[in-house]
Amino acid sequence: xxxxxxxxxxxxxxxxxxxxxxxxxxxxxxxxxxxxxxxxxxxxxxxxxxxxxxxxxxxxxxxxxxxxxxxxxxxxxxxxxxxxxxxxxxxxxxxxxxxxxxxxxxxxxxxxxxxxxxxxxxxxxxxxxxxxxxxxxxxxxxxxxxxxxxxxxxxxxxxxxxxxxxxxxxxxxxxxxxxxxxxxxxxxxxxxxxxxxxxxxxxxxxxxxxxxx
Numbered sequence: 001x002x003x004x005x006x007x008x009x010x011x012x013x014x015x016x017x018x019x020x021x022x023x024x025x026x027x028x029x030x031x032x033x034x035x036x037x038x039x040x041x042x043x044x045x046x047x048x049x050x051x052x053x054x055x056x057x058x059x060x061x062x063x064x065x066x067x068x069x070x071x072x073x074x075x076x077x078x079x080x081x082x083x084x085x086x087x088x089x090x091x092x093x094x095x096x097x098x099x100x101x102x103x104x105x106x107x108x109x110x111x112x113x114x115x116x117x118x119x120x121x122x123x124x125x126x127x128x129x130x131x132x133x134x135x136x137x138x139x140x141x142x143x144x145x146x147x148x149x150x151x152x153x154x155x156x157x158x159x160x161x162x163x164x165x166x167x168x169x170x171x172x173x174x175x176x177x178x179x180x181x182x183x184x185x186x187x188x189x190x191x192x193x194x195x196x197x198x199x200x201x202x203x204x205x206x207x208x209x210x211x212x213x
Contacts, residue, residue: 024211025087029065032056038067041082041194044118046141049073052080052197059204063097063158066206067195074105074200079143083115083194089212090114090190095162099204100128100155107155108198109205111163114191122187123196124163124172124180128153133161133179135170137186147182158206 032038045051053071100107110125119141126133134148162173172180193210
């Protein structure tokens with residue numbers, strides 16, 4: 001349990017005589033100190049350029065504290081990641097709110113799941129400059145999209161992104177509407193879940209929730 005975790009619940013069920021633990025974690029950053037990284041997260045970089053700078057900021061009365069990636073390095077092949085340390089699952093539902101604040105090359109926010117290391121994971125992301133949402137797998141540091149859809153993503157507006165991963169099927173919902181439904185077999189094992197940006201994207205994140213099943 002970290003100081004930035006607003007809710008952690010566990011439940012047990014029995015399937016074929018086996019006890020399975022389901023866990024839900026919601027992080028809203030309100031108990032973290034502004035100007036510093038949040039507790040409970042680790043930070044890595046896929047690609048080139050400077051590592052991301054992840055700090056907590058005070059947003060507004062509605063959102064309170066939020067997490068912002070603030071480094072404006074324009075390296076195109078640059079993907080800062082903040083993953084949550086205390087959660088791991090293969091089948092997972094993850095959601096977060098994000099606001100694209102700025103970025104000349106990119107204004108991109110994403111959710112990472114089944115994270116093995118900085119070069120191997122899945123990511124779904126939405127881009128306010130390209131107006132699309134996509135799913136990628138990243139293998140040995142190289143990312144490849146396997147589904148994408150044109151989707152209007154406004155800058156300086158809060159949006160909600162939801163990822164539902166069940167075995168090889170991945171469903172993505174954006175602002176309450178399903179936009180992607182894809183299948184891929186690259187990564188099957190449990191992994192970490194986290195937040196993702198690209199290049200010079202300055203993105204605010206809030207209400208990061210993960211649930212394993």
